[in-house]
Amino acid sequence: MSKSAATRARPLSPHLQIYKPIPTMMMSIVHRITGVALYFGIVLVIAWLLAAATSESWFNTVSAIYGSWIGRLVLFGLTWSLVHHLLGGIRHFVMDTGRALDKQGSTRLATMMPFISIALTILLWVIGYMARGA
Amino acid sequence: MADFRTPLSRVRGLGAARSGTSHFWYQRVTAVANVPLTLFFVGLVIALSDASFAEARATLANPFVALTLILAMLSVCYHMKLGMQMVIEDYVHDELTKLVLLMLNIFFTFILGAISIFALLKIAFGG
């Protein structure tokens, strides 16, 4: 339906830029950003699967790209996005049951998030390097 | 507060989007499924990070691995589709642009799902 002039001219309510950033708000935004990063980043995972299904030379090409320092950097970022988003999802499950919705509880939970996600991501990569023995 | 909905609309409980809470619910169902499935995937990628072509193929051809990864891709692609739909609905206000993006979102996620399942089955069946 086409909009009437009155609808089009309506002012928008104040948006993000006028609020003071607080932990719960930041984690809500980061959950969305990591979700979108995973949405596009998963193409890399699927490209790897497709290369494995196609031929040895494709597999080796993709492995070489992902094994380069820039490849590893991107994969590290993708790992962190997944870990952070996964923890954010669990945080959503906790809040879905009505827990940690008060001011202190929700702030505490949100504040822990970046520390845990970065620590877990580094741990995963340390395990990865140890598994390769390199 | 006055309720402006008709009694029939209230009974149906489907709200303005005509789909009730089903979007929210499937976002949760796939999110719960994603936790073990993506953890399995991460573990597998770590295990295979140094693997040769033959080793990677042998592992991916294992029926348990192949089936788990197929489930992972189904759950993740559905979850991505729902998630990106929410993002588009939140930020894109022009009706035509929104419809086009919602359509592209469905195409993108279904194509990725089809490619990954094809690749996994091809490896599993030794092709």
Ligand code: HEM
């Ligand atoms: C690993 C386990 C995962 C869990 C537990 C999880 C959990 C969630 C939850 C609960 C939401 C809804 C947030 C809300 O209602 O506001 C969500 C949103 C989303 N997820 Fe996931 N997710 C996971 C993995 C993934 C993956 C692998 C992708 C993409 C490939 C993804 C993409 C998205 C997107 C695009 C959104 C929408 C973001 C938003 O609306 O802010 N998620 N996720």
